[in-house]
Structures are given as structure tokens and as C-alpha cells.
Amino acid sequence: MYHSAYADIMDAGSSVSRRREREALDRAITLMQQAREQGPRSPRGAEAIFYTNRVWAFLVEDLSLADNDLPDEVRANLISLGIYVIRKLGAVRGGDTEALDDIIDITQLIRDGLQ
Secondary structure (H helix, E strand, C coil): CHHHHHHHHHHHHHHHHHHHHHHHHHHHHHHHHHHHHHCCCCHHHHHHHHHHHHHHHHHHHHHCCCCCCCCHHHHHHHHHHHHHHHHHHHHHHCCCCHHHHHHHHHHHHHHHHCC
């Protein structure tokens, strides 16, 4: 009985975490789309770069923790994607507007995978 209640709480915690991750990625996508419209050096562009960098840095850090439940290969692939996105954000900071599309596409794919 207690084990069942604990499992229910853990499942609920996991779904809450996934929802928050989705919301953070949604916000990053919205900001990056606005940065594409207004330019990467606009105030919205600076906010988009800063926010998206923080989101991806958090995800990479979380994926690198030993207690992360994802399989090692999936974690490694997601970490590689995170590093790629963070590098692309540096390119956007330098004025590369084409990198915005890559960042948006990857972020959308990861967000859509969070169920």
C-alpha cells in the first residue's frame, strides 16, 4: 500500500517535471522566433539567447547526473544536441541568423518528444 502511494507520487513528480521542461522549451522557442523577426541583436534577441542558453545548459547538466533515468545512449545524444545548440547560440550572438532556424527546429523536436 505504501509502495503504491510512493510510486504514484513519483509518477506525478515526473509528469510535473516533464510539463515544466516543455513550458521552458516552449518559451525558448517563442523567444527565438521573436529574435528571428526582430534580429538577434535586438533586446528580444538578447533575451532569447540568454534564456535559451540557460534552458539548454540546465538540460545538459541534468542529463549528466548519474541518477538520470534515461538510457546512457539517449542521454549522450541529448547532451550532444545541447552542446550543439549552445554553440549555435554563440553563432547567433555573432549575427548568424540562419542558426536561429536550427535552434528552433531542434528545440521543437525535443519539446515534442516530452510526453
